[in-house]
Structure formats: structure tokens, C-alpha cells
Amino acid sequence: MSDTVISIENVSKSYRLGTIGTGTFRGDLSRWWARQRGKPDPYQIVGLADHGNQSGETIWALKDINLNVQQGEVLGIIGRNGSGKSTLLKILSDVAAPTSGEVKIKGRIASLLEVGTGFHPELTGRENVYLNGAILGMSRQEVSRKFDEIVDFSGIEQFIDTPVKRYSSGMHVRLGFAVAAHLEPEILIVDEVLAVGDAEFQKRCLGKMGSVAKEGRTVLFVSHNMTAIQTLCQSGIWLDAGQLKEQGYVSEIVTTYLRSSLAEEDINERIWTDIVNAPGNETVRLHRISLQPEDGKPGDLITMQTPLRIEVEYWNLLPAVHLHATLHIYNDRGVLAFTTGAAFSSDYDLYTQPPVGLFRSICHIPGKLLNSGFHRINLMLARSNTMGSFYLEEAIGFNVIDTIQRKIAWFNREPGVICPELPWEIEYLGNRGIG
Amino acid sequence: MTSQSLIDPNDTWTKIIRPKRGLLDLRLRELWRARELIMLFVWRDFVSAYKQTVLGPFWYVIQPVLTTIVFTVIFGNIAKLPTDGLPPFLFYMAGNTIWNYFSACLISTSNTFTANAGMFGKVYFPRLSIPISVVISNMISFGIRFGMFILFLVYFMLAGSGIHPTWWILILPVLMLIMALLGLGIGIIVSSLTTKYRDLQQLVGFGVQLLMYGTPVIYPLSTIQGAMRWVILANPMTPVVEVFRLAFLGVSAIAPLFLLYSAGFALVVFLAGVLIFNYVQNNFMDTV
Numbered sequence: 001m002s003d004t005v006i007s008i009e010n011v012s013k014s015y016r017l018g019t020i021g022t023g024t025f026r027g028d029l030s031r032w033w034a035r036q037r038g039k040p041d042p043y044q045i046v047g048l049a050d051h052g053n054q055s056g057e058t059i060w061a062l063k064d065i066n067l068n069v070q071q072g073e074v075l076g077i078i079g080r081n082g083s084g085k086s087t088l089l090k091i092l093s094d095v096a097a098p099t100s101g102e103v104k105i106k107g108r109i110a111s112l113l114e115v116g117t118g119f120h121p122e123l124t125g126r127e128n129v130y131l132n133g134a135i136l137g138m139s140r141q142e143v144s145r146k147f148d149e150i151v152d153f154s155g156i157e158q159f160i161d162t163p164v165k166r167y168s169s170g171m172h173v174r175l176g177f178a179v180a181a182h183l184e185p186e187i188l189i190v191d192e193v194l195a196v197g198d199a200e201f202q203k204r205c206l207g208k209m210g211s212v213a214k215e216g217r218t219v220l221f222v223s224h225n226m227t228a229i230q231t232l233c234q235s236g237i238w239l240d241a242g243q244l245k246e247q248g249y250v251s252e253i254v255t256t257y258l259r260s261s262l263a264e265e266d267i268n269e270r271i272w273t274d275i276v277n278a279p280g281n282e283t284v285r286l287h288r289i290s291l292q293p294e295d296g297k298p299g300d301l302i303t304m305q306t307p308l309r310i311e312v313e314y315w316n317l318l319p320a321v322h323l324h325a326t327l328h329i330y331n332d333r334g335v336l337a338f339t340t341g342a343a344f345s346s347d348y349d350l351y352t353q354p355p356v357g358l359f360r361s362i363c364h365i366p367g368k369l370l371n372s373g374f375h376r377i378n379l380m381l382a383r384s385n386t387m388g389s390f391y392l393e394e395a396i397g398f399n400v401i402d403t404i405q406r407k408i409a410w411f412n413r414e415p416g417v418i419c420p421e422l423p424w425e426i427e428y429l430g431n432r433g434i435g
Numbered sequence: 436m437t438s439q440s441l442i443d444p445n446d447t448w449t450k451i452i453r454p455k456r457g458l459l460d461l462r463l464r465e466l467w468r469a470r471e472l473i474m475l476f477v478w479r480d481f482v483s484a485y486k487q488t489v490l491g492p493f494w495y496v497i498q499p500v501l502t503t504i505v506f507t508v509i510f511g512n513i514a515k516l517p518t519d520g521l522p523p524f525l526f527y528m529a530g531n532t533i534w535n536y537f538s539a540c541l542i543s544t545s546n547t548f549t550a551n552a553g554m555f556g557k558v559y560f561p562r563l564s565i566p567i568s569v570v571i572s573n574m575i576s577f578g579i580r581f582g583m584f585i586l587f588l589v590y591f592m593l594a595g596s597g598i599h600p601t602w603w604i605l606i607l608p609v610l611m612l613i614m615a616l617l618g619l620g621i622g623i624i625v626s627s628l629t630t631k632y633r634d635l636q637q638l639v640g641f642g643v644q645l646l647m648y649g650t651p652v653i654y655p656l657s658t659i660q661g662a663m664r665w666v667i668l669a670n671p672m673t674p675v676v677e678v679f680r681l682a683f684l685g686v687s688a689i690a691p692l693f694l695l696y697s698a699g700f701a702l703v704v705f706l707a708g709v710l711i712f713n714y715v716q717n718n719f720m721d722t723v
Contacts, residue, residue: 007448025632094452094559097717103452114557122483131479134472135560163486 005218006069011101013062013087061087063242074213076233076250077222078257084242085222089191107186116176121165128164132179146182154178181208187218226254258401267397268298284381284390288313291396303401307367313360320353325361325381332374337417368421372402456717466561476568481575495579503528510653519655519686522596530652532584533679536577538643540618543569545625545639562716566623570615603682610675613701620704627715651676657688671700
């Protein structure tokens with residue numbers, strides 16, 4: 001047990017909701033005075049029940065967390081917004097006290113809940129490196145010794161003697177991270193610092209964190225970037241509503257976490273059994289629309305590799321009228337990624353006379369085509385002569401997960417509305433032209 | 436406490452975080468280790484104070500002289516308050532110089548929590564290092580003001596105004612310490628309370644102003660008689676200001692022994708302040 005460096009025992013943290021007191025001395029005094037005279041509270045919000053000063057509602061940001069972190073472990077912490085990730089890091093950083101429980105830490109701890117904490121705008125970059133280093137716990141000699149390395153890492157040599165207030169926000173972050181990256185703590189706590197800075201810098205930050213981890217230091221890392229988490233960490237914990245929902249190997253945790261977050265916002269299948277209330281018009285009524293992996297069922301995990309099948313079932317109410325389904329696939333930025341329709345298909349036969357009844361159209365979307373992120377599909381059912389078309393917005397919605405383990409360190413979503421895998425060839429043409 | 440540490444002697448935790456820190460767990464060793472940080476904060480305050488100002492450090496020189504001139508005109512020439520027979524300009528400058536250090540300490544430490552909430556919420560370092568650094572950096576501006584005062588004092592002495600500084604000038608460091616402890620003590624008590632009551636902040640500037648009139652800054656103690664004298668003497672700043680005048684201008688109506696009262700008062704306020712501050716810092720992130 002001697003290699004446990006962080007031991008978290010039954011840690012809980014509660015916050016009281018709403019304002020405690022009126023926030024001003026004058027306010028509390030006049031409230032007290034009103035109570036003494038039996039008058040209503042002058043600071044009472046009209047229409048709200050009187051909670052009084054004593055009984056504010058409490059919310060548990062963390063509840064009974066038990067966790068041991070071993071020496072050299074790189075632990076990823078995932079969870080939705082408000083699940084308690086940041087609160088946990090704050091407690092570990094000794095910035096907020098737990099409501100109950102105990103945390104024991106072995107070794108020098110450095111936490112990066114923010115980069116560039118305490119930067120003074122009037123001071124130059126050089127001066128702020130010393131100041132920030134000291135705030136983070138470095139001695140003056142330590143900073144002096146690493147100063148060139150820090151400046152080099154930040155990549156802003158030319159501006160090091162410029163007041164920080166003239167820096168762009170990107171430069172601010174670079175310098176801040178550069179200082180923190182040279183802390184050499186035994187335990188490093190990092191909270192979503194990767195959300196800032198450009199791709200090149202993010203790459204450098206992750207590389208630095210990776211090398212810190214390789215040196216046998218313990219790293220706790222909070223991020224919403226699953227690719228980064230999976231690349232950097234071996235183990236992971238999943239916090240949900242302040243509780244430790246699961247812990248284990250990071251790849252398993254990430255997969256279960258992603259699958260659970262799917263269920264919330266996704267609509268993979270919709271069925272209308274009653275033809276009268278089904279969406280549609282006098283020409284057509286929708287019976288069912290579903291989306292699933294080719295070899296799966298609605299609700300299964302969809303990654304960028306997964307081939308998909310979309311089924312549309314509808315009642316054709318008029319005889320001898322051709323109906324065809326068209327799908328408009330939008331990405332989460334509201335960009336129409338592409339349109340596909342049954343009428344575009346060479347198999348589609350305009351010349352038969354379809355009877356009245358239930359039809360099923362199936363669309364196959366190959367894997368390695370869609371980009372990652374949330375997608376919405378709008379459905380259009382149109383008559384062959386385009387009259388009387390029926391349009392259903394956001395018929396289905398689904399998330400495409402990026403789980404590619406890339407050979408290059410790029411942890412963000414690929415740019416572009418689609419991300420097809422296309423055949424590439426690399427040929428060696430000899431050393432012609434080199435000399 | 437830890438059952439593990441009983442079993443395995445190598446298992447030494449370097450830090451244990453518990454919900455409530457003991458009232459007396461002041462973490463003084465951490466504060467001592469942060470002395471370099473404190474000096475960096477002092478340096479930061481000093482450098483940033485006059486960067487970007489046209490007059491630069493010159494401000495520190497102009498301000499006390501202007502204030503003294505205003506005091507001399509209003510209280511000396513218009514209100515005609517007595518000055519123990521001293522040249523009014525020197526009399527007011529002495530009071531002003533010494534009072535200013537105390538009021539600066541009090542006012543600038545009284546917003547420790549609210550002004551640094553952003554930093555306190557992101558990284559841990561001994562919180563007391565901020566107010567302590569403020570008290571030290573105020574010494575720099577005091578030094579400049581004091582230098583100005585000495586210049587004028589020498590000028591007046593050479594001009595033959597019959598002023599004789601006494602050996603009490605050696606007690607100046609003690610006066611500084613008393614003011615630092617008192618200003619810091621009250622300041623951090625206020626800053627602890629402002630985490631709950633923001634409007635106390637407004638009260639501070641006003642309160643310090645009032646306190647100045649309750650201290651023999653613009654009038655000598657010798658003019659106050661009767662019951663009022665005891666009220667003024669109960670003010671721990673009274674002996675400090677009076678002894679300062681005794682030391683440098685050679686005239687005062689106070690027995691220097693009263694300084695012991697000031698020192699005791701300052702020490703009590705300071706200790707109370709540290710305890711309250713320590714208690715509040717533990718949980719202030721949830722309330723601020």
C-alpha cells in the first residue's frame with residue numbers, strides 16, 4: 001500500500017443553493033429588525049416560500065467518493081458538466097474544503113485549474129514567469145534555472161519583455177502553461193486546460209503531459225476530449241451527479257460513458273402506430289423511422305467507422321402515386337452535410353404503379369464517411385412530381401463518436417462536414433532532383 | 436489518525452485535507468516557506484504601482500507634500516488649531532506621515548479575500564502571504580514619505596525654528612511594528628467579514644477617516660482636556676502618533692509608557708485577526 005499517493009476517503013461536498021443571508025450587512029440588519037417587529041422580510045422574493053436564513057437547500061456536488069491513486073498512475077476523470085469533476089480537483093488542490101471525509105496526499109502537488117493564475121497585466125512576461133512560478137510553488141532559483149526552457153516552450157521569446165496586458169489571449173495561455181509545465185511536481189492535477197490555445201499548442205501541451213506521465217509522476221486529468229483522455233491515461237473514473245459511477249481501464253470507462261450520454265439526446269427510432277395521429281398529410285403518413293448500425297439495433301454505439309442503416313416506413317394513401325424519401329443530414333453546426341434520396345438511386349423504378357399500403361425505404365450509409373459529432377436528419381417524403389411533399393424536421397438525431405487512435409497527435413475533430421476514408425497511395429520516386 | 440501509518444512507518448502523508456481545520460492550525464511553517472512569494476508580491480505591488488503613471492515614483496513625493504499643505508491651510512491658517520508651538524507645516528506632516536502608514540495598511544488589507552478571490556479559487560498558497568506582503572509594500576511608500584519629512588525637518592532645523600528631536604527616534608521601528616500589526620489585524624478581520632457582508636468594504640474608508648479625527652493627527656493631545664482626553668487616549672493609535680512627534684519634533688503631552696498599551700492592543704487585534712482569517716479562508720470559496 002505504500003505506493004498510494006492520493007487517498008480519498010468518503011469525501012463529500014455540499015453547497016447551499018441560493019443566497020445565504022442578504023449579502024450585505026445592511027440587508028441582514030434590516031431583515032433582523034423586521035423579524036423583531038413581526039413584519040415580513042423586506043428581502044423576501046415575492047412568490048417564493050420563505051426558506052429563512054437557516055434552511056437553504058443543499059446540493060451535493062460530491063457524495064461519498066472513495067478513491068486511491070497509485071504512484072505513476074495517469075488517471076482520467078470524465079463526466080458531464082456539473083458532475084463534480086472540478087469540485088474534486090478543487091478539494092485535491094486544497095482550494096475548497098470538503099464537507100466531510102478526508103484526503104491524504106503524499107508528495108509535492110501542483111494543480112493547474114487555470115493557466116497563468118496571478119498574472120499581473122502591468123508586469124512583463126519575464127516578471128510574470130517569476131511571479132506565477134512562485135504562486136505555483138517554485139523557488140526563485142528553480143525558475144531562474146528553467147527560465148530559458150520555459151520561454152522556449154511558450155514560443156513567445158520576442159514578447160518576453162512586453163507587459164502581459166498587451167498579450168493576446170493565446171500568448172497568455174502559452175506563457176501560463178509553459179510555467180506550469182516546468183513545475184516538476186510529484187503529482188500533477190490538470191483541469192481542461194486543453195480547451196484553450198490552438199491545435200499546435202494543444203499538441204505540445206499533451207506531449208508535455210505525456211512525458212510527465214512517462215517520468216513516473218502521477219497525473220490527474222479532467223477533460224471532455226475523449227481522444228485526449230484515451231491517449232494519455234491508462235485508468236479512468238466516471239463521475240455522475242457527484243458520485244463515483246465507475247472506475248477501471250480508461251477505454252472501458254470512456255465507452256460506457258459515451259454510450260450512456262447517447263441515450264439522453266439521441267432519437268434513434270420513432271414509431272407511430274395510429275395512422276390518424278401519425279405525421280403526414282392526405283398523401284402519406286409516417287409509420288416508423290429508425291437508425292442503427294448495419295449489424296446492430298437502434299441505440300447501439302455509432303463511431304466514425306460504423307456503417308449505418310436508416311429505415312423509413314410510411315403509408316402510401318393514394319393509388320398509383322410514386323413516393324420517395326429524401327434525407328437531409330445536418331451536422332451539429334447546422335451545416336447540411338449532404339442529401340440522399342431514393343429517387344437518386346438507379347434501382348428506383350418510376351414506371352411501376354405502386355398500390356396503396358405500407359412501404360419501407362432503406363438507406364445504407366457506409367462507414368468511414370461521416371465526421372464525428374451530433375447529426376440530425378430531416379426527412380422529406382415527396383411525390384414523383386414533387387407535389388404534396390411532406391417534411392419532418394429532426395426526424396432522428398444521433399452521435400458519431402471519434403475513436404480513431406491516430407498516428408499523429410491531433411485530438412480535435414477533423415475539419416469538414418464529412419470525413420471519408422479514401423484510398424491513398426504513397427510511392428517512392430527515387431532521389432531524382434535532390435542532387 | 437491513519438491506521439495505515441501505524442502499520443507502515445514509511446507511509447508518511449505530506450498533506451491531509453480535512454473538512455474543518457483546527458482553529459489553531461495556522462500552518463505557520465507553510466507561511467515561513469512562502470517568504471519568497473511574499474517578497475515577490477511586495478515587488479509586484481511596487482513595480483506595478485508606478486508603471487504606466489506619467490509621474491512614476493514622483494507621486495509618492497508629491498502626495499504627502501500636497502496633503503500637508505492642504506492641512507496647514509485649512510486646520511492651521513483657517514481653523515487656527517494649536518500645534519504645540521511647532522511650525523504647523525512640520526506638525527501636520529509628522530501626523531500625516533505616520534497616520535498614512537496605518538491607514539494604508541488597514542485599507543489595503545481589508546479587501547484581501549474579495550480582491551483575490553480569482554486567484555484563491557485556483558491555486559493554494561498560504562493566504563496570509565497576501566496581507567503580509569501588502570503591509571511590507573506599504574513600508575516602501577512610508578519610507579519615501581518619511582524621507583520627505585526628514586528633509587523638511589532638517590530644513591526647519593537649519594532655519595532655526597528651535598526643534599530638537601529626542602532619542603525616542605530610535606523607537607521608530609517599534610512604532611512601525613505596532614501600526615503594522617494593528618492595521619493588518621483590523622484589515623484582515625474586515626476582509627474576513629466582507630466575504631459575507633460586502634458593504635463593510637465601503638465602511639472601511641469612512642471608518643478610517645473618522646478614526647483619524649479621533650487620533651491627535653491634526654491637533655495635539657495637549658489641547659484635549661477632561662473626559663474627552665481619556666476617550667482619545669483609549670485609541671491605540673494616539674500614543675503612536677504622539678510618540679512619533681515626541682521623537683522627531685521633541686514635543687508631546689503623552690507619557691511614552693502608553694505605547695505599551697498600544698502594543699498590547701495591537702497584538703491582541705492581530706492574533707484575533709489571524710485566527711478569524713484562518714477560520715474564514717478554509718471555506719470562503721463557497722461564500723464569496
